[in-house]
Amino acid sequence: MDSKEFREAAISSIDQIVKYYDTIEERKVVSDVEPGYLRKLLPDHAPEDGEAWSDIQKDVEDKIVPGLTHWQSPNFLAWFPSSSSFPAMLGEMYSTAFTGAAFNWICSPAVTELETIVMDWLAKAFALPDCYMSTGPTHGGGVIHGTASEAIATVLVAARDKYLREATKGLTGEEQEDAMAERRGKLVALGSAATHSATKKAAMIAGVRFRTISVHAKDGYRLTGESLRATIQALWAKGLEPFFLTATLGTTDTCSIDDFDSITEVLSEPAPAGHGEIWVHVDAAYAGVALVCPEYQHLTKQLSKFHSFNTNLHKWLLTNFDCSCLWVRDRAWLIEALSVNLAILQNSYTSSGLVTDYRDWQIPFGRRFRSLKVWFVIRSYGIKGLQAHIRKHVGLGEKFAELMKTRSDLFEIVTGPRFALTVFKLKGHDSAAITIDEQNALTKKYYDTVIADGKIFLSSTVVGSAFALRHCPRHSLCRGGARQEALRNPGGKC
Amino acid sequence: MDSKEFREAAISSIDQIVKYYDTIEERKVVSDVEPGYLRKLLPDHAPEDGEAWSDIQKDVEDKIVPGLTHWQSPNFLAWFPSSSSFPAMLGEMYSTAFTGAAFNWICSPAVTELETIVMDWLAKAFALPDCYMSTGPTHGGGVIHGTASEAIATVLVAARDKYLREATKGLTGEEQEDAMAERRGKLVALGSAATHSATKKAAMIAGVRFRTISVHAKDGYRLTGESLRATIQALWAKGLEPFFLTATLGTTDTCSIDDFDSITEVLSEPAPAGHGEIWVHVDAAYAGVALVCPEYQHLTKQLSKFHSFNTNLHKWLLTNFDCSCLWVRDRAWLIEALSVNLAILQNSYTSSGLVTDYRDWQIPFGRRFRSLKVWFVIRSYGIKGLQAHIRKHVGLGEKFAELMKTRSDLFEIVTGPRFALTVFKLKGHDSAAITIDEQNALTKKYYDTVIADGKIFLSSTVVGSAFALRHCPRHSLCRGGARQEALRNPGGKC
Numbered sequence: 001m002d003s004k005e006f007r008e009a010a011i012s013s014i015d016q017i018v019k020y021y022d023t024i025e026e027r028k029v030v031s032d033v034e035p036g037y038l039r040k041l042l043p044d045h046a047p048e049d050g051e052a053w054s055d056i057q058k059d060v061e062d063k064i065v066p067g068l069t070h071w072q073s074p075n076f077l078a079w080f081p082s083s084s085s086f087p088a089m090l091g092e093m094y095s096t097a098f099t100g101a102a103f104n105w106i107c108s109p110a111v112t113e114l115e116t117i118v119m120d121w122l123a124k125a126f127a128l129p130d131c132y133m134s135t136g137p138t139h140g141g142g143v144i145h146g147t148a149s150e151a152i153a154t155v156l157v158a159a160r161d162k163y164l165r166e167a168t169k170g171l172t173g174e175e176q177e178d179a180m181a182e183r184r185g186k187l188v189a190l191g192s193a194a195t196h197s198a199t200k201k202a203a204m205i206a207g208v209r210f211r212t213i214s215v216h217a218k219d220g221y222r223l224t225g226e227s228l229r230a231t232i233q234a235l236w237a238k239g240l241e242p243f244f245l246t247a248t249l250g251t252t253d254t255c256s257i258d259d260f261d262s263i264t265e266v267l268s269e270p271a272p273a274g275h276g277e278i279w280v281h282v283d284a285a286y287a288g289v290a291l292v293c294p295e296y297q298h299l300t301k302q303l304s305k306f307h308s309f310n311t312n313l314h315k316w317l318l319t320n321f322d323c324s325c326l327w328v329r330d331r332a333w334l335i336e337a338l339s340v341n342l343a344i345l346q347n348s349y350t351s352s353g354l355v356t357d358y359r360d361w362q363i364p365f366g367r368r369f370r371s372l373k374v375w376f377v378i379r380s381y382g383i384k385g386l387q388a389h390i391r392k393h394v395g396l397g398e399k400f401a402e403l404m405k406t407r408s409d410l411f412e413i414v415t416g417p418r419f420a421l422t423v424f425k426l427k428g429h430d431s432a433a434i435t436i437d438e439q440n441a442l443t444k445k446y447y448d449t450v451i452a453d454g455k456i457f458l459s460s461t462v463v464g465s466a467f468a469l470r471h472c473p474r475h476s477l478c479r480g481g482a483r484q485e486a487l488r489n490p491g492g493k494c
Numbered sequence: 495m496d497s498k499e500f501r502e503a504a505i506s507s508i509d510q511i512v513k514y515y516d517t518i519e520e521r522k523v524v525s526d527v528e529p530g531y532l533r534k535l536l537p538d539h540a541p542e543d544g545e546a547w548s549d550i551q552k553d554v555e556d557k558i559v560p561g562l563t564h565w566q567s568p569n570f571l572a573w574f575p576s577s578s579s580f581p582a583m584l585g586e587m588y589s590t591a592f593t594g595a596a597f598n599w600i601c602s603p604a605v606t607e608l609e610t611i612v613m614d615w616l617a618k619a620f621a622l623p624d625c626y627m628s629t630g631p632t633h634g635g636g637v638i639h640g641t642a643s644e645a646i647a648t649v650l651v652a653a654r655d656k657y658l659r660e661a662t663k664g665l666t667g668e669e670q671e672d673a674m675a676e677r678r679g680k681l682v683a684l685g686s687a688a689t690h691s692a693t694k695k696a697a698m699i700a701g702v703r704f705r706t707i708s709v710h711a712k713d714g715y716r717l718t719g720e721s722l723r724a725t726i727q728a729l730w731a732k733g734l735e736p737f738f739l740t741a742t743l744g745t746t747d748t749c750s751i752d753d754f755d756s757i758t759e760v761l762s763e764p765a766p767a768g769h770g771e772i773w774v775h776v777d778a779a780y781a782g783v784a785l786v787c788p789e790y791q792h793l794t795k796q797l798s799k800f801h802s803f804n805t806n807l808h809k810w811l812l813t814n815f816d817c818s819c820l821w822v823r824d825r826a827w828l829i830e831a832l833s834v835n836l837a838i839l840q841n842s843y844t845s846s847g848l849v850t851d852y853r854d855w856q857i858p859f860g861r862r863f864r865s866l867k868v869w870f871v872i873r874s875y876g877i878k879g880l881q882a883h884i885r886k887h888v889g890l891g892e893k894f895a896e897l898m899k900t901r902s903d904l905f906e907i908v909t910g911p912r913f914a915l916t917v918f919k920l921k922g923h924d925s926a927a928i929t930i931d932e933q934n935a936l937t938k939k940y941y942d943t944v945i946a947d948g949k950i951f952l953s954s955t956v957v958g959s960a961f962a963l964r965h966c967p968r969h970s971l972c973r974g975g976a977r978q979e980a981l982r983n984p985g986g987k988c
Contacts, residue, residue, distance in 0.1 A: 001874060003512045003974045006580035010508045013584055017591040018497045031603050035848040038607035046615040050876040053581075056869075060588060064866070067604025071594035082594045082860075086500035087547075089590050090507055094554060096586040097511040099814040100565035100576045109525050110561025113532035121540040146640065149859040157699050177703060181679030184701055185672075197834040198859055204831065205651050205857060207678055207701035209671060314860075320593040322862060337698065340691040346954065354529040363699060363857060365643040365692055366576075366808075368816060372558070375550075380495060382544040460840065480497045 001053060009053045016061065017089075021072065021478045029075040029457045033067050069457070074474050078459035080252075080286045080421075085318035085477050087380035091373025092320060101366035105355035106347050108369070112356050115144055115371035118378065123327060125383055126291035126311070129304035132327040134356075142327040143334075143361040144370045148285040149198040151310040151326040154334065154362055156189055156202040156244055159279035159307065161337040163187065163243040166276050184208065188235050189244040192223035192258065194251040196283060208243075211235065217464050220415065221254050223247060225262025229269070236272055244279045247306070249299060250287025253461045253470075255418035257287075260302040267305075280306040285324070287419040289317040290394075292386045307333070318377050318389060318477065323370055326361075335360045389477070393420040396473035414468045423461065425468045440467035495547060503547045510555065511583075515566065515972045523569040523951045527561050563951070568968050572953035574746075574780045574915075575887075579812035579971050581874035585867025586814060595860035599849035600841050602863070606850050609638055609865040612872065616819060619877055620785035620805070623798035626821035628850075636821040637828075637855040638864045642779040645804040645820040647696040648828065648856055650683055650738055653773035653801065654700050655831040657681065657737040660770050678702065682729050683738040686717035686752065688745040690777060702737075705729065711958050714909065715748050717741060719756025723763070730766055738773045741800070743793060744781025747955045747964075749912035751781075754796040761799075774800040779818070781913040783811040784888075786880045801827070812871050812883060812971065817864055820855075829854045883971070887914040890967035908962045917955065919962045934961035 001009065041063050071082045102111040116134050119142025123132050134141035145151040164187075168179040189203040192213045203210035213231045215221045232242050245267075247258040260282075267278055282288075282303065288311025290296045303309060310326040313319035328334055339360040349355045359365050381389065397420030404411045404424055412431075416422040425443045428434040434442075444467055447460050459470050495503065535557050565576045596605040610628050613636025617626050628635035639645040658681075662673040683697040686707045697704035707725045709715045726736050739761075741752040754776075761772055776782075776797065782805025784790045797803060804820040807813035822828055833854040843849045853859050875883065891914030898905045898918055906925070910916040919937045922928040928936075938961055941954050953964050 001580040001971075003516055003580070003972065006583070006972075007508055007512055009580070009584055010587065011505055013587050014501055014504045014508075017587065018501055020591065022497060030600065033603050035599070035603070035843060036607070038604060039611060042611055044614075046619050046872045047876045048878055050879045051873045053584075053874070056581075056873050064588075064592075064604045064608065067602065067607060068592055069594065069600060069602045071602075079595070084591070084593050086495040086497070086503070087550075089500070089587075090503055090547075092586060092590040093504065093507050093511065093583075094558075096583050096814050097514065097578070098558075098562055098565075099578045099808075100563065101573070101808075101815055105529070106524065106563060108561065108563045108565075109527050109529070110532060110558045113530070113561060114558065117533060117536055120538075125540050146862075147858040147860045150857060153699075153857055157701075160701065161698075178679075181703070185675030185679055196859075201832065201834045201857075201859075204655075204834070205647075205699065207651075207654065209675070314593075314595075320590050321595055321860060322858075338695065340695045340698070349529060363644060363647055363695075364641040364816075365690075365695075366641045366815060368640075378540045379545045379550050380547065382541045384542055385544045477495075478497065478500075 005053065009057070012057065016057070020065070021476075022480060024070050024073045024476075025075065027070055027073065028454045029070050029073045030451070030454055031067050031069045032454065038063065038067060072474075072476050072478060074476060075456045076474055077471050078457045079470075080315045080472055081474055082321050083314055083316060083318045084320050085377060085380075087376040088318060088320040088373040091376040095369040095372045098369055102369060103359045103366050104347065104357040105349050109355075111367065111369045111371070112358060114375060115358065116141065116356060118371045118374045119143065119325060119327070121378060122325060122374075125386075126288070127294075127297040127300050128291075128309065128327060129300065131304050131329045132309065138330050139332065140327060140329045141331045141356075142325055143358055144374070145310075145324045145326050145362055146322040148196070148283060148310055148312055148324045149201060150363055151324050152198045152246065152281060152283060153202040153205050154326065154338070155279070155281045155308045155328065156199070156208075157206050158328070158333045158337040159244040159281070160184070160187060160206050160208060162279065162333050163241075163276045165336070167274075183241070186239065186241045188240050188242045190228070190231060190242055191246045192227075192248070194221050194223070194253055194256060195246050195248055196252050196285065199246040199283070209240065215256075219259070221251065221256040221463065223258040223263065225259060225266035228263055229266045232266070232278075236275070241275055242278055243276065244281070246281050246283050249282055249284035250419055252286075253463055254415040254423050255287055255421040256415065257299065260299075264302045264305050279308070282306055282309045284309060284311040286312065286315045289313060289315070290390050290419055292317075292383060293390050304329075313374060313377070316390070316393070317386060318381065319373055323374060331361065338362070389475075392475050393473060396420060396475060397422060400471055400473060414463050414466060421470060421472045423463060423468045423470050425466055436465055443467050443469065499547065503551070506551065510551070514559070515970070516974060518564050518567045518970075519569065521564055521567065522948045523564050523567045524945070524948055525561050525563045526948065532557065532561060566968075566970050566972060568970060569950045570968055571965050572951045573964075574809045574966055575968055576815050577808060577810060577812045578814050579871060579874075581870040582812060582814040582867040585870040589863040589866045592863055596863060597853045597860050598841065598851040599843050603849075605861065605863045605865070606852060608869060609852065610635065610850060612865045612868045613637065613819060613821070615872060616868075617821060619880075620782070621788075621791040621794050622785075622803065622821060623794065625798050625823045626803065632823050633825055634821060634823045635825045635850075636819055637852055638868070639804075639818045639820050639856055640816040642690070642777060642804055642806055642818045643692040643695060644857055645818050646692045646740065646775060646777060647699050648820070648832070649773070649775045649802045649822065650693070650696040650702075651700050652822070652827045652831040653738040653775070654678070654681060654702060656773065656827050657735075657770045659830070661768070677735070680733065680735045682734050682736045684722070684725065684736055685740045686721075686742070688715050688717070688747055688750060689740050689742055690746045690779065693740040693777070703734065709750075713753070715745065715750040715957065717752040717757065719753060719760035722757055723760045726760070726772075730769070735769055736772055737770060738775070740775050740777050743776055743778035744913055746780075747957055748909040748917050749781055749915040750909065751793065754793075758796045758799050773802070776800055776803045778803060778805040780806065780809045783807060783809070784884050784913055786811075786877060787884050798823075807868060807871070810884070810887070811880060812875065813867055817868060825855065832856070883969075886969050887967055890914060890969060891916060894965055894967060908957050908960060915964060915966045917957060917962050917964050919960055930959055937961050937963065
């Protein structure tokens with residue numbers, strides 16, 4: 001394929017993509033293929049000779065699209081959104097074309113520098129405290145990871161090593177290594193029962209224990225300082241050492257917000273001698289981007305006392321997957337845990353200390369040019385456009401909850417709407433007499449019917465002991481016409 | 495931006511990308527911007543209002559491109575290549591458009607199934623033993639990670655947990671947790687002095703010790719069974735437990751191949767009572783893709799005795815970053831270390847056990863649709879085209895080494911050409927009398943001159959105690975005209 005053929009193939013692909021988006025609503029939102037469908041359609045080995053592009057492209061529509069679940073469909077109401085926007089797609093086109101491993105500054109200065117700049121832009125737009133800015137007083141800063149799970153694994157490792165360094169201060173060499181190994185065996189990472197499994201997985205990766213702190217319906221499924229204190233004290237009593245907590249802004253099940261005030265309070269209480277500080281990471285994977293709206297910015301009040309914060313632009317902020325933004329209060333914590341030098345990487349820029357080598361802020365060695373799509377998205381929509389997008393969804397969530405309330409004979413709202421997410425269950429004809437098991441069975445039966453019908457796609461969850469359904473609305477901007485214009489001009493009709 | 499505006503913007507971007515590739519040779523290969531260049535060119539906060547695409551696109555050429563180092567330039571001879579091809583770019587376009595988090599099968603069956611199929615295609619094409627096939631006798635299989643560092647961190651964690659599970663067999667609950675914590679503190683991961691730093695970093699992430707095994711010029715900088723045995727025995731004598739080894743096929747410095755035969759032999763020797771098996775991972779990040787050519791396939795002989803293998807298509811096999819292929823002999827090893835269940839992910843397909851949920855084979859939770867670009871690349875070039883591409887580079891490396899030899903008064907080849915990589919140093923006028931320090935200074939001075947001149951970009955390394963330069967040739971396929979045709983028809987002139 002030469003550059004002329006590529007141009008033709010690319011235009012034809014763009015046309016297919018535009019058509020896909022323009023007709024997405026007509027497609028069944030969840031793929032209905034059977035497991036193993038594709039193996040039956042493809043040869044069992046790679047072709048010896050090259051094939052024509054037209055044959056390959058035909059197979060995209062015929063063999064791949066039927067196996068897609070259409071995340072950009074307005075009928076996809078499951079989990080959280082996985083945003084798409086045209087400016088982000090353009091960003092990925094350039095990023096792919098400029099491909100390189102970008103593991104240090106000189107690999108492509110623009111890759112590093114644009115990332116620092118857009119992460120500072122976002123920190124300001126989200127009203128994060130100054131300490132998370134690259135130019136801030138504590139030498140913090142932001143880095144783009146692929147997913148929140150990577151971000152959480154990274155900060156958990158950094159927290160573990162910070163704790164162990166401080167706990168073994170004064171020791172060196174193998175003596176320190178032995179002391180760290182012994183101490184590491186006592187470390188416990190914490191999350192609430194509503195914390196995303198990414199924290200437990202991060203603890204498994206880092207080789208430390210993990211404990212779950214209960215949450216309760218009476219607190220709206222928020223983690224409270226009181227529960228945290230009880231768990232910490234029980235661990236201390238066993239000779240174990242809690243060193244890390246994920247607090248959540250917008251939990252996966254119900255979008256609850258942990259009680260940052262009481263958590264801060266508990267963590268400022270004195271610990272037994274020899275115990276170190278507990279690193280608090282705030283996982284705001286979905287809801288964090290709502291901080292672009294001033295009406296949510298009071299939620300950042302305690303962040304300066306915490307250690308790190310992540311939110312995924314690829315969930316709700318119009319940036320195609322993957323794009324998880326992580327900020328830390330002191331970047332040295334990451335670098336001390338993750339930096340390894342290699343002779344072939346020596347270069348005068350890194351040695352000068354004037355540049356950032358983001359590979360030391362993450363698990364992977366090489367990096368994609370993800371900041372380009374972020375830059376395109378922010379500039380295309382502007383802060384006002386991004387705010388309008390969030391508020392549009394919040395409004396749709398409120399509308400849905402209002403509609404539910406008009407049929408309170410059928411439905412019971414468990415939580416929400418919170419950040420557009422409503423969690424609900426079915427009531428049953430005699431709601432006073434129904435047992436929780438019967439209600440769960442009823443809700444499950446309704447859910448199975450909706451899924452089998454295939455017109456919309458919801459996800460289910462378990463809240464307390466209740467089986468419940470989650471409704472999280474979508475409003476795609478990748479369409480023809482007036483809707484985008486309205487976003488650029490949020491005063492207009494949308 | 496509506497779909498009509500997107501179409502126009504995308505075509506204009508494709509034109510800019512084609513022009514970029516067609517003129518890449520005319521650009522200075524390494525960016526010559528100063529640290530901090532971009533901050534001076536951009537506002538210090540995000541715009542309030544959306545901007546026109548034409549303004550954004552203009553900034554790509556004016557502000558971003560000057561900050562790029564051109565990895566696809568034929569003058570970029572540093573590190574290893576970071577491949578680009580037009581079919582891979584098309585794959586990324588569709589992947590971005592079909593965006594979704596794809597953390598389980600029902601998220602988009604095609605994302606999972608195409609990955610399994612192309613990984614089986616590649617396993618066959620690389621002549622990997624059957625045990626690495628998804629359909630093989632040991633329930634192995636392949637998964638696409640972003641980078642080799644993620645792949646290595648993942649298998650190191652899996653190896654650690656496999657070792658600890660076997661070492662604490664019979665125990666359960668907190669008793670097992672305590673036993674694992676104690677035992678974890680004794681574990682040691684191994685790599686040679688020529689192993690990529692990714693293994694040391696993986697050990698840091700997993701919270702285990704790391705030890706380096708020496709390599710020697712007399713062995714061509716290969717890790718030998720003899721050195722491995724000495725290290726293992728020294729660790730045992732200290733009460734430590736080696737559990738993991740990265741063996742390399744194509745080391746970063748010199749592309750040496752560790753001595754798989756003698757490593758296999760040493761690892762089959764009896765260990766002291768209570769010590770478990772050592773997991774051997776083969777890191778073939780760069781050179782592994784050469785296995786597509788039958789002349790290298792004898793190198794896979796011992797792989798069935800090892801545990802896992804990775805190679806990066808994004809280095810040398812025409813697949814834009816990122817795309818690191820990892821195979822394991824038994825996929826349960828990954829799943830047991832990395833699987834965490836979450837209520838909102840429950841679905842009948844996962845419960846049935848008939849589908850693969852690749853999130854349990856990796857650190858990140860969500861996943862990109864990377865197999866699409868792999869499928870496009872394999873089908874566009876065919877196995878013969880991929881072989882021609884590898885052989886073209888190997889031939890260029892041989893040609894370079896021949897040219898070096900014609901000036902043996904100036905240059906001394908340290909290693910190679912191996913898989914197209916030649917490592918060399920300068921000789922000095924009186925090569926008999928020159929000290930190693932003088933020779934290093936001379937080579938360094940020459941290197942600095944080449945880098946300052948900016949016509950070509952080389953990387954340096956330290957081999958033994960010698961400062962040396964690495965030359966790894968590039969032959970781009972992203973150009974106009976006849977070169978691509980030659981690849982499709984490898985009998986023709988290229």
